[in-house]
Amino acid sequence: MLDRIVGTRRAAEGNGHLAVEAGLVTDATQLAAGRPTAWQAVQTARNITRPHALEIIGRVFDRFQELHGDRAFRDDPAIVGGIAELAGRPVVIVAQQKGASTEENIQRNFGMPYPEGYRKAIRLYRLAEKFHLPLVTLVDTPGAYPGPEAEERGQAEAIASSIQLMTRLATPIVVVVLGEGGSGGALALGVGDVVLALENATYSVISPEGCAAILWRSASEAERAAAAMKLAGPDLLDTGVVDALIREPAGGAHTDHDATAAAIKTALVAQVERLARVPMADLLSLRYERFRAFGTIVEPSSGQAPAPPQPWWRRMLRNPMRGGES
Amino acid sequence: MRLRNPFGRKPKEFPSHLWTQCPMCGEMLFNKQLERNNRVCQKCGHHFKLDAAGRIELLADPRSFSETEADMVSSDPLGFVDSKPYPERIAAAQAKSGHKDAVLTGDATISGIPIVLAVMDFEFMGGSMGSVVGEKLTRAAERAFAERKPLVIVSASGGARMQEGTIALMQLAKTVAALARLDEARIPFISVLTDPTTGGVLASFASLGDIVLAEPGALIGFSGARVTSETIGEKLPKGFQRAEFLLEHGFVDQVVPRPQLKERIAFFLNSFRIAGQDLRWSL
Numbered sequence: 138m139l140d141r142i143v144g145t146r147r148a149a150e151g152n153g154h155l156a157v158e159a160g161l162v163t164d165a166t167q168l169a170a171g172r173p174t175a176w177q178a179v180q181t182a183r184n185i186t187r188p189h190a191l192e193i194i195g196r197v198f199d200r201f202q203e204l205h206g207d208r209a210f211r212d213d214p215a216i217v218g219g220i221a222e223l224a225g226r227p228v229v230i231v232a233q234q235k236g237a238s239t240e241e242n243i244q245r246n247f248g249m250p251y252p253e254g255y256r257k258a259i260r261l262y263r264l265a266e267k268f269h270l271p272l273v274t275l276v277d278t279p280g281a282y283p284g285p286e287a288e289e290r291g292q293a294e295a296i297a298s299s300i301q302l303m304t305r306l307a308t309p310i311v312v313v314v315l316g317e318g319g320s321g322g323a324l325a326l327g328v329g330d331v332v333l334a335l336e337n338a339t340y341s342v343i344s345p346e347g348c349a350a351i352l353w354r355s356a357s358e359a360e361r362a363a364a365a366m367k368l369a370g371p372d373l374l375d376t377g378v379v380d381a382l383i384r385e386p387a388g389g390a391h392t393d394h395d396a397t398a399a400a401i402k403t404a405l406v407a408q409v410e411r412l413a414r415v416p417m418a419d420l421l422s423l424r425y426e427r428f429r430a431f432g433t434i435v436e437p438s439s440g441q442a443p444a445p446p447q448p449w450w451r452r453m454l455r456n457p458m459r460g461g462e463s
Numbered sequence: 464m465r466l467r468n469p470f471g472r473k474p475k476e477f478p479s480h481l482w483t484q485c486p487m488c489g490e491m492l493f494n495k496q497l498e499r500n501n502r503v504c505q506k507c508g509h510h511f512k513l514d515a516a517g518r519i520e521l522l523a524d525p526r527s528f529s530e531t532e533a534d535m536v537s538s539d540p541l542g543f544v545d546s547k548p549y550p551e552r553i554a555a556a557q558a559k560s561g562h563k564d565a566v567l568t569g570d571a572t573i574s575g576i577p578i579v580l581a582v583m584d585f586e587f588m589g590g591s592m593g594s595v596v597g598e599k600l601t602r603a604a605e606r607a608f609a610e611r612k613p614l615v616i617v618s619a620s621g622g623a624r625m626q627e628g629t630i631a632l633m634q635l636a637k638t639v640a641a642l643a644r645l646d647e648a649r650i651p652f653i654s655v656l657t658d659p660t661t662g663g664v665l666a667s668f669a670s671l672g673d674i675v676l677a678e679p680g681a682l683i684g685f686s687g688a689r690v691t692s693e694t695i696g697e698k699l700p701k702g703f704q705r706a707e708f709l710l711e712h713g714f715v716d717q718v719v720p721r722p723q724l725k726e727r728i729a730f731f732l733n734s735f736r737i738a739g740q741d742l743r744w745s746l
Contacts, residue, residue, distance in 0.1 A: 281666075283686030284695050288704060291714045292685040293665040297639060301671060304640035305647070320623075321635060321666040328636050342623045342632040342663070351687070352545040352625060366628045367541045376540065378629045425640050429601065431633035432594035433540040436532070 160403050161381035162336065165371035168382075173337065176360045178369035179345060181337040182316040183279075185242075186391040188398065190217060190232035190275045193315060196398030197405065198223055198230065204264075206257060210290065213254030215246045215278070216326075218261040223273065224406045226413075229265035231258045231326055232275035235316070248317075249282040252295035255325050259299050266308045271409045274326040277315040279344060281322030296325040303328035304428065309412035309420060311405060314338040314379065315390075318368075330415075330424050331408045332378065334370055335397070336385040340378055341368035377431070485509050501721050510678050510721055512658055514560070515567045515584035518617055522725050523571035523580060530569040532602060537564060537595045541628050549626040552588060560586045564595035565620065568603040573615070574729035576736070579607040581616045585659070590620035592664055593627040597634025600668060604641035604652075613651040613732050614642075618669040621687065622662020635667035642671055651735045653728055656683050656706065656715065670714070674731050676724070677706035677715045 162168055173181065181187070194201050198221035205212040218231040233250060236242030258274075265272040281292050300321075303310060312329035318340030327340075334340065341363075343351075348366060349358035373379040383400050386393040412420065482491050488507035497504075501521055502511040513521065519528050536553070543549040557563060565587035571580040581603045583590045600616065607614040623631040645652050654672025656665070658681035666685060669675075677683060684704030692698050702708060709715045719727050 281685065283691045284697075285700060285703060288684050288686070289712055291670075291712065294670040294714055296666040296685075297635075297668070297670040300636055300667060301639045301643050301646075304636060305643045320632060321663050324632055324635055328640075340629050340632075342628055343625055348625050362545075365541065365543050365545065366625065368629065373629060376628075376630055378633060425644075428633060428636040428640055431630055431637055432598045433538045433627070433630060434594050434598050435536050435538050437534045 160384060160400055161333070162374070162384060163381045165374050168336070168371060172371060173369070175339075175363040175367070175369045175372075176345075178337050178339055179317075179359075179363050181389045181391075182339045184389065184391045185235075185237060187316055188390055188394040189237060189248075190234045190277055190315065192237075192394055193275060193398050193401060194221065194230060194232065196395065197402040198228070199225075201230070204261065207253040207260060209256060210253040213246075213251050213257060214244055215248050215250040215282075216254035216257055218257060220270070223271075223409060224402075226271070226409065228271045228273050228409065229261055230273050230275070231261050233278040233323075233326065235277055246282060248278045249280060250278065250322060250325075251282050251287050252290040252292045255281070255292075255295035255299045258326060259295075259302055262299075262302050262306050266306050269308060271309040271311070271413060272306065272329075273405060273409070274310065274312050274329065275315050276312060276318050276323045276326050276340075278319050278322050279317050280319035280347075281325070293321075296321045299325035300328055304424065305421060307417050307421065309409060309415070310424075311408045311412065313383070313401060313405070314340055319344055328424070328428065330412050330420060330427070331380050333381055333383055333404055333408070334373060334379045335390055335401075336370050336382050337389055338370055339363075339368040340373050341366050483511075503721050508679065508720065510658065510680055512585055512619070513721070514586055515562065515582045518582045518657075519567065519571070519580070521721065522573060522582075522615070522617070522728065524573065524575065528569050528571040528580065530567055531606070532568060532599050534563060535595050535599060537593050537627070539626075540594070540630050541626070543626040543628070545626075552626065556587045560584055562587055564599070565590045565592070566596045566599050568599045570606075570612075573725060573732065576729060576732050577612050578732065579603050579610075579612050579614045581614070583617060583619045583664075585619040585621075588624065590618075590664070591622060591624035591631075592620060592634050593624035593631045594634065596620075596624075597631075597637050600638045601641045604638070604645055607650055607652075608641070608644050608648055611648075611650060613653065613735070614645060615653045615655065615728060616668060616672075617655040617657060618660040618664050619657045620660055620662070620664040620669075622664055622666075632663065635663050638668045639671065642668055646671075646673075651732060653731060655724065655728070656709075657681050659683065661685065661687050661704075673735075674717075675715045676717050676719050676727065677709060678724070679706060679718050679720055681706040683709050683715070 201221035203219040217234045235248035236245040310329035312332045314334035345359040345363035346356045348362040350356050370382050386396045390397040485504040487509040490506040539549045566583045568581040653674045656677040660683045706718045
């Protein structure tokens with residue numbers, strides 16, 4: 138249903154003219170052959186010269202006014218947000234900000250938000266809902282900060298509340314994964330009606346290093362973990378985690394920031410335009426269904442439970458002629 | 464090489480199937496007594512991990528629990544292989560725990576109050592949340608919503624199940640979205656955090672209870688020790704991420720010793736029922 142209305146991935150198989158028109162990749166087969174390996178995608182997504190949120194915001198949106206602070210503790214520089222115009226339409230933006238240099242990265246905490254960052258995001262989501270502004274979020278984080286201060290201030294609670302608010306926020310939400318989509322810290326900005334990603338972006342349940350540290354007990358197995366977790370763009374398209382990919386310039390987004398931003402702008406304008414026409418009640422139930430559908434479960438097809446296995450002597454009593462076989 | 468006298472007496476030790484040593488006070492505990500005491504050390508009150516069956520016995524009224532979706536199993540969406548293939552891990556965990564996945568859900572009564580109960584089992588792959596856990600919990604929440612019964616979830620989990628990749632991450636959003644509907648319908652949800660509750664489980668449904676209770680000494684935190692030391696190169700101080708620490712910092716309502724857990728949950732459920740002035744939790 139979501140696809141029929143907003144023309145995203147699965148609709149592309151039926152009548153995907155809208156999505157393709159917006160320059161989006163809705164099927165992994167549309168990508169050029171010789172796609173990068175998972176580990177190459179991880180490296181590209183982490184490239185320090187890749188355009189980060191504020192650069193993208195400056196090129197995609199007009200008249201961006203940044204808003205600061207969570208009104209409770211402090212302003213987290215790893216999450217930026219504010220109000221801007223997207224092709225003339227005011228929108229609320231919330232984004233994770235990495236640095237383009239070591240100094241900036243230290244100031245931005247390498248794009249790893251603290252709980253107050255997520256609480257700032259929550260505040261801005263409420264603002265978007267209150268004034269009926271579409272919400273655009275840009276995801277680019279290795280993960281939420283895992284240090285002692287973050288634990289003290291309730292990192293898990295902040296993320297959980299942020300995810301929950303997004304699932305029921307009464308305004309259209311478009312998510313763009315710019316670089317790294319690192320676990321719950323990314324999902325706290327990642328619940329939307331449409332989830333887009335740049336071609337070389339990754340989105341994973343845990344960082345490859347973290348996965349390797351747990352499953353292989355050694356961070357040096359990260360490359361193998363990255364491949365096993367299927368975290369690169371085409372895989373995300375296959376699993377439906379991402380509705381469509383935004384093409385990057387040849388060689389990756391870091392080679393041409395302007396072209397990357399232009400592609401993002403085209404996609405965003407089309408999606409926000411489309412979502413704004415969907416009645417709010419439909420939008421919310423479609424968003425619920427979008428995330429409700431994730432899961433690969435197997436249930437025994439019949440509603441009836443299979444008969445419990447019987448001991449050999451009882452089978453024998455039932456059917457002594459056939460050696461107990463029924 | 465020294466040969467052993469096969470007839471000689473073996474050194475005396477405590478047979479492990481009969482005795483358990485308390486890691487806190489060092490007391491040797493007779494297993495049967497430990498079970499009778501709901502796996503709480505009689506001497507120092509240390510709470511051992513309790514499996515799903517024991518937890519249900521502790522919380523639900525006798526014979527009131529009827530399991531739903533008992534046969535749901537996970538497939539292997541990624542074809543994930545670490546030291547062994549994911550389906551083999553599942554099979555081993557099923558054989559070890561006797562359950563199909565890391566959560567049991569069903570209907571039960573607590574002190575006569577009908578509820579939907581979900582209990583996670585840490586024994587099953589570290590209680591990790593994959594598709595099955597996400598789906599069962601979501602259905603539990605949806606059933607609570609449809610039947611207007613309160614929901615109680617007892618968490619014990621290391622977080623999202625890495626072997627299911629990003630699909631496992633999406634279970635955070637899925638479960639939380641279902642709880643949002645409960646919240647809007649004003650149906651109580653009580654979250655009980657037991658040892659351990661970390662990662663994606665704490666960063667989703669487990670943190671969002673109307674009431675959040677924790678067991679004494681339980682490890683509760685966002686990031687596991689290995690991820691923290693991998694990311695920031697230092698270890699978390701001792702005593703961090705314990706139930707009492709979360710209580711002090713305002714992220715759980717109460718730390719409740721296991722023997723009082725049932726009556727405490729019943730108390731809250733009863734209070735909410737009175738507030739709604741309706742047996743069906745109002746509209």
